[in-house]
Structure formats: structure tokens, C-alpha cells
Amino acid sequence: MSKYLGLHETLEVHELLTFKNLCLTKSSTMSVLAQDEELKTILSNDVTAGQQHIKQLLQFLTNREVQQ
Incomplete structure (x- = not known):
């Protein structure tokens, strides 16, 4: 897999x-x-899940290592 996202992938x-x-x-x-x-409780769970999703999405933008 390549080190970088394509422009359209980065924008998405x-x-x-x-x-x-x-x-x-x-x-x-x-x-x-x-x-x-x-x-x-539902909103609190949504906040926790949202924070995890944001961390995962940020890894796509900041993780530049080659993945296999």
C-alpha cells in the first residue's frame, strides 16, 4: 500500500x-x-464513540508509514 492518500481521498x-x-x-x-x-447516557456514549472515530480518521492523515 502506498505511503500517501490521493488528493480525493484526503478531501474525503x-x-x-x-x-x-x-x-x-x-x-x-x-x-x-x-x-x-x-x-x-445515549449522548454520552455518542460522544465517546465520536472521539474514537475522530482519532481513527486522524491516523489516515498523520500515519505516513508503508502498510502491508
Whole structure:
């Protein structure tokens, strides 16, 4: 596998990162405003998952090692 993403792949990863950051911001903001405990739990789980997804997407942009 090559060391670098193609231009279109890089742009798609940036688009996904933008979307995931928006989702993370919305979930974390709404979890503070939510009054229902079950909804707070769902939003909290979404925040945790969103953070993990963002870390994984960032690895595509920062990991330049050759993968086999």
C-alpha cells in the first residue's frame, strides 16, 4: 500500500472529520441540556464513540508509514 492518500481521498477524510466534529459538538452540547437520564447516557456514549472515530480518521492523515 502506498505511503500517501490521493488528493480525493484526503478531501474525503477531511469531509468526514468535519462531519464527525460537528456531531461531537452537537452531542456534547445537547447532553448538558438533556434532562432525561437515558438520553444523557445515549449522548454520552455518542460522544465517546465520536472521539474514537475522530482519532481513527486522524491516523489516515498523520500515519505516513508503508502498510502491508
